[in-house]
Amino acid sequence: MAVTRTQGIDLNGRRPAIFFDRDGVLNEDLGFVHKPEQLQWVAGAREAVSYLTKLGYLIFVVTNQSGIARGFYGAEDVEKLHRVMQDNFKAFGGRIDAFAYCPHHPEAATAAFRQHCQCRKPSPGMIFDLMQKWPVDRRRSLLIGDQPRDLAAATAAGIASALFRGGNLLEFLQAALRELDANNPIQSTTCQSEELDVCTA
Numbered sequence: 218m219a220v221t222r223t224q225g226i227d228l229n230g231r232r233p234a235i236f237f238d239r240d241g242v243l244n245e246d247l248g249f250v251h252k253p254e255q256l257q258w259v260a261g262a263r264e265a266v267s268y269l270t271k272l273g274y275l276i277f278v279v280t281n282q283s284g285i286a287r288g289f290y291g292a293e294d295v296e297k298l299h300r301v302m303q304d305n306f307k308a309f310g311g312r313i314d315a316f317a318y319c320p321h322h323p324e325a326a327t328a329a330f331r332q333h334c335q336c337r338k339p340s341p342g343m344i345f346d347l348m349q350k351w352p353v354d355r356r357r358s359l360l361i362g363d364q365p366r367d368l369a370a371a372t373a374a375g376i377a378s379a380l381f382r383g384g385n386l387l388e389f390l391q392a393a394l395r396e397l398d399a400n401n402p403i404q405s406t407t408c409q410s411e412e413l414d415v416c417t418a
């Protein structure tokens with residue numbers, strides 16, 4: 218049967234998205250990473266982003282950055298680091314569509330960041346926010362995290378998730394996408410043959 222799962226845009230203009238946790242998934246989690254010198258790439262991370270970029274995925278980073286709330290570093294440090302990361306992804310032919318970070322913590326040193334927010338994972342606020350701003354096809358989307366709270370945030374947002382325990386991120390991603398495909402009944406928006414009677418959008 219010549220039904221193919223489209224990797225790209227569906228009839229409503231929605232695209233599949235991959236949400237990456239940052240520390241421990243894209244870069245090694247050294248604890249409160251906030252300087253470019255502390256950036257140690259996980260094997261296959263930049264390749265994973267360029268792979269997804271070429272397939273037309275939306276690609277997001279969703280990261281808890283309570284180091285801001287704790288006064289260890291500022292939002293400007295996080296944003297500078299994300300610009301450096303983006304430059305690296307671009308050098309590999311990829312790009313992140315949006316970096317989302319939560320600067321809060323319920324016991325923050327700074328009053329401005331001391332709150333029980335909706336964005337700190339396991340809450341799904343960052344994912345919901347991105348899904349409001351971008352045309353995400355939730356059914357074909359996936360979050361990759363290295364902690365249970367990452368996966369809990371994805372579940373609360375109604376998207377699939379996979380727990381990364383180290384190794385090569387590109388290989389892990391490809392296996393996770395195969396599994397997502399296998400668990401998803403085919404609802405392709407592209408038909409290769411006009412004889413098909415099961416082409417559903």
Ligand SMILES: [Mg+2]
Pocket residue numbers: 238239240241242246362363364
């Ligand atoms: Mg992590």
Ligand SMILES: [Zn+2]
Pocket residue numbers: 319320321334335336337
């Ligand atoms: Zn927050």
